[in-house]
Amino acid sequence: MTTLLLTICTIRQLPGALALGNSFSHYSTNLIDKPLVLIGLADDPENLPAGFVSPYPLLPIHELLSPAQLAALSSAYTPTEFAAACKPLFIAELFRRYSTVDKVLYAAPTIQFLGSLSPVLGQLATANTILTPFITGNPGDSCWPDEKFFQNIGLYSSDFMAFKRSPETDRLLAWWDDRVRERAYINFCEGLCLDQLWLMHVPVFFQNVVVIRNPGWHIALWNLPERSMRQAGNEWLVTTKDAKDQPVQFVNFKGLANPDEGFFPYQNRLQISDRADIRQLLINYRQALAIHKALVVETSRPAYGKQPEPVVLRGWRYTILQSLQGITRFLDRVHIPSLH
Template identity: 30%
Template sequence: MTIAFTICSINYLAQARTLGDSLKSTNPDVKFFIGLVDSLEGIAFENPYTTEFPMIEIDKIEIKDFQEMAERYNITELNTAVKPFYFTYFFRHYPEATEVIYFDPDIIVFQSLEGLINSLQKHSAVVTPHITTPIEDQLTPNELHHLNTGVYNLGFVAFMRSEENNRFIEWWEEKLRYECLIDLCNGLFVDQNWMNFLPVFVPDTLIERNPGYNAAYWNLHERTFSFQNERFMVNGEYQLLFFHYSGYDPAKPEILSKYQDRFELADRTDLTELFGIYRNSLLSKGNAYYRKFPCAYIKPAPVRRYQRVRKFLKKPIQYVIGQLETF
């Protein structure tokens, strides 16, 4: 059995439902779950906004000291910090699962995952690099940004069941328990930089360079899209397996992604249909409705900043060669 899952808070359920629908139509044999970093206690969604996909609330997956993690992180950090813990949960509670695949909620799967599943029968894990060819300008993002934020994009990662992977995931859990921060000055960008170690610690990892995997704003300089024989194609040769709509807001349909300045959506007419499909799905599935729900576990930013400062001040202090250092 193959499990695919995503992680989100209630405010991203329109995206998660869109992903789930795409998997249901293209891969009906894949069991899909939503890992919900939120609480459903006291919440009753209006009829059009209930989801048929099983949601596993974060308090059900047995993360030690989870409340302390929640106090440490903002909503983006927390949603990424729990990723390895969900892998552990699925491998532990679904012994029939031979492979587990993670997709960010802002993804649409367009084709069968058969090729990916076949890869997981030959390789321990599969990741996709942000880019596979050099960038010829200094716009955002470029190679320097990817050095800061990770070689691989963790909107997707897949593992087969193995003891080697269990050890890696356990290590990954402990790193993200405390160091899943957006803190570029200290070499941290949520979970992504830690994944640079995956091909080192798990040598059988497949670095998937097929341009049909994880197409997104960061690799559009090397990919163009077309619709041929009732399927989307990349560079006229590869089937589009999944597109990652990171940074897209259906309320601002003219902006390809808020995280880049290389392309205008109006100039990339090869993307018009792909983004039209996504926008229509988000609007119909209640994007504006879900956005009104605050995450139950996230405190306001000033409170988090205060807690981080207090934690820092509690560290022991000593002078070393005339400089004040903390440990």
């Protein structure tokens, strides 16, 4: 039996997916059963650059959905929502397709592994499912995002999850797929946020779900204010406010390398330029991406997800938008008497 790492990406995100696969392979060399890496392609492989050869197998979404299903999902969603709607389907397909795989790790293409996989796989010895929370403590300030915002997007990040083959996992994936296939929109007013918001129910609805609070797991933009990092030889360590060092397992660079990515383009709790402790990490990550960037066209639009992605506004445009939204909220609260 073996472990498989899955990531899901568009053609434009392939550099990150390949860099993720390389980091995963590097830190699994000490394992007896060498884990596999597979890329779920939420895009049309016909649009791959001429001569492109992936070092890892590609599983295109058109192999999992009928043409009619594919067209319906694509027309309803943005590319981000489309990929989220297909995530449980990809994970369940791996368990079905590869009978020797007993553990599936999912990681977003913005993640890099920086430590041994043994702690992750060790948790799956007894757990069916592993989740990582966005934050592990009260921010304790008035900055944004606050706790309330996490109630809109979810308590657990769907950028990393791990699953063990079991009937309970099959039940979870079937439930999750049923929820997200047609309800993976980002629509906070409707209580929807990709595949992620649904994860809040998982520790309640399903057995043997482990929530990892170890600060060395899933370091990211949203929890870096709780943590500081340092390099000790070839190892990265993270220190929390209680001054206890922990080895770093993996880092999510979403929003760190590109501030327009993810849910926090307007966060004001972390000033990245002030964090000298992550400067080398960012350099290393950009170098890992650069190795593969010549392979794809970054400006190519994904084939699936026909709805436009939201535009991140900055400067005066964002200020005007906030003002207009404030006026709208005010008018919604004001009673306007009838003219009749």
